[in-house]
Amino acid sequence: MDAIPKEEEPLLTALEGGVLTLTLNRPARLNAMSQELIGLIIEQLDRALVEPGVRAVLITGTGRGFCAGADLAGSGVGTVMGPDGKPDLGLVMERLYNPMIRAIRELPKPVIAAVNGVAAGGGANLALACDIVLAARSARFDQAFVRISLVPDLGGTWFLPHIVGDARARALGMLGQSVPAEEAERIGMIWQVLDDEALLPEAMRLASRLAAGPTLSYAAIKRALNAAATNTLDQQLDLERDSQRQLGRSADFKEGVAAFLAKRPAHFTGQ
Structure with missing residues (x-):
């Protein structure tokens, strides 16, 4: 097993039994994605691609949230500026967010999301990019982009219609409505809802099963x-x-x- 990282590191990693666990670790900001955090996730996905000892990847979060989406302050998306001095959100999507989603979808190994709390905006779509999504009963999925006049990203406009159908995708995108975990399971957005205390043990059991598989x-x-x-x-x-x-x-x-x-x-x- 990897050495236990320091608590203040934005991404905690552990490799055990073929399962590489990536834990988003910015609990004070509900694990909102900074540029540093995204870069670390991509590094670990690159590691999973080439390291034979990694046979499955599990992504989860610390604290009350899985991921609150992009960090709109600090080192988040709003700090990348274009030549005109205005924020260039497209540039940060091209450099960081899109490569992360492509790495998850193209990784020739299973990727499991254990959604332990709120998954909002890009955090919701980070979860939906994974192959199998488990969620705590208290979790919720929130396409919050319209509230700040943006479009669902990290593949959201592709995942939603393919997963829940066109009518629901349009309503979720335009209304920015929260979907509780049990409703997300009912409409086929995720695989399974578990009691909060059972989420991580069950997610690890599933990841270990996949790691031992073909x-x-x-x-x-x-x-x-x-x-x-x-x-x-x-x-x-x-x-x-x-x-x-x-x-x-x-x-x-x-x-x-x-x-x-x-x-x-x-x-x-x-x-």
């Missing part, structure tokens, strides 16, 4: 689902064919079949 299969599933949003059925059938061809040649497939026939647990290695 990571090649997970990577192929992520690629296929990412492509499904724009592929035709014929294109998706071809993608599935190519994925099965590749996976069928893997040691994990051989092990999975052998374990199934022998009625024993499989031991996957990612090979």
Whole structure:
């Protein structure tokens, strides 16, 4: 396991049993995303990409909130200026926020969000970018952008219609309405709601299960689902064919079949 970082660090990291846990650690600001915090998250996602010992990633937050979105003060988005001296929000999106979301979606390993409290604005969409979202019963998801005359970002305008449908996406975006965790589960925005005290233990159990699973299969599933949003059925059938061809040649497939026939647990290695 990694050494325990100092409490004041904006991102706490721990690697245990193949699970890389990233804990947003700015509780005084409900873990609002500063430029430093985003840079650290990207660093750890890059680490997860290349380090074989990382087989799953778990993202959560300290304190009362998962993430309150962008830090509008301090070192937040409002401090990046364009040539005309006005804030250039597009520049910080291009340099930091968008690379972070792309890194989560393209990572060939499962990414789990454990939403422990309010997930507002970009914090909500950071959670929705993850592969599986668990939430504490007291959590809520808040597309707050319209309250400051902005558009949902960090993929929000893509995730919402794909996850909850066009009608709900438009209402959520334009009304800036909060969605309690149980309602988010009911409408398919997230996977599961858990009692507050059970959230982190259950999230770690799920992450550990995924870390012990067939990571090649997970990577192929992520690629296929990412492509499904724009592929035709014929294109998706071809993608599935190519994925099965590749996976069928893997040691994990051989092990999975052998374990199934022998009625024993499989031991996957990612090979």
